[in-house]
Amino acid sequence: MRFAAIADIHGNHAALQAVLEDIAALGIRDIVNLGDCFSGPLEAGHTADLLLLLDMNAVQTVRGNHDRYLLETPPETMGRSDAHAHALLAPRHFEWLRKLRKTMIWREEVFLCHATPLQDDVYWLDTVSGEGRVGLRPQPEIEHLAEGMEQSLILCGHSHMPRVVTLSDGRMIVNPGSVGCPAYHDDEPVPHDVENGHPLACYAILEKTGRGWAPQFRTVAYDHMVASRLAAGAGRGDWASALATGRMR
Template identity: 25%
Template sequence: MRIAVLSDIHANREALQAVLEAVERLRPDRLVLLGDLVGYGPDPGFAVEMAQKLAAAGALCVLGNHDEAAVHGPSGMTAHAHEAALWTRTQLSSEQCAFLAALPLTATLAGALFVHASARTPQAWPYVTDERSAGQCLAASEAALIICGHTHQPALFYARPGHEPVRFTPRRNLAAPLSALRRHVVVVGAVGQPRDGDPAACFALLDTERAEVTMVRVPYDRQATARKIAAAGLPEWLGMRLQIGR
């Protein structure tokens, strides 16, 4: 089975449209949305509307912390994230808020566990950023493969039985193997706000038959998104960071 995994869209219409065009060309068997449909970006209504349509067509979708903040109000967020969450709430319909509120924290497909942040207390939104946090994520689940987002930085963690995970940084558009002798945490990067120094949108293509995952990078019109961020009155830095991928 080939599964396209999109995380951290962050209300970036231009990035989402470019990625969905790439997904259509790849023709995966299933689509998974890993949360944070909204937050930071200027088009939250469009992002949720597309997620609703994709879910109606069979896509899996889980909740992200920015989705939760848009529905229930921000708490413990950075100043920019807090401001964007309050603005986002004013842009969503009651139906769209209800859709976000009903999203689950986790989903399973083809033996893999999908979660926005980590399998370890997913409702607390911990980050998987290093070997220690990857080990905690694996310890919280029996799944051999856990797919998550949240950090906006693509990464793979390989774990042999009885050993700490080892981190690997995947190359753009090159498949990385997933060994049957190891457990894995795959962090898929971000569609709408990459932070790994590459400003191109990122999504993952998981191939369970070939036992590999590819971080697919897709260029998009970042300047158009930045202009809309400024026009909406959102913090200027949210547009600037799209240009540098940080």
């Protein structure tokens, strides 16, 4: 079994297109998408049109927390990134979002979720200190969140940071990183920045071998300055910096 995992596109159509081209060039047809598809000051509508087309061709998607916000939050009370995306989405896009499941077992061996199995807005493999430092979550806490799951491979997103953690029983948890947002600021659970340090689009290839799962993280170059200028034009200097450099200004 060999397939690609993408996550956290956040409306970055150009990054998604580049990643899909890279996946196709590798001869991979099956893709799983771990959510947070549209939220951001970029091109939610174009991104949605592309994902709706792909959904008909072996792409399985689960719902992210920002996908949920787009459905459940009144537009007048949305955050800026969600509100920008909401204004660009058509009824068919919202109908597609409504059909997404929170979690999914894919091909009996792979568990898909956006963040954790029970919560779509909590980091699984990462933790934030009281001072706002982001680091690897302690192994016992990671293991606790995986209790009762039988699948040998577990995929999650949300933190935008590529990571792989092997559990004590041999199961593996992989975060493929973010296709479209290499850095961001969040206020929960305390104010903190997530920074990948580069502007490249990220995803992962998962292959099952005779020795178990072998994840391969890939980075893809695209015209990230076009995306950065889009964000700047929308009044989002924070996103403009993140897309240009992979760091918060």
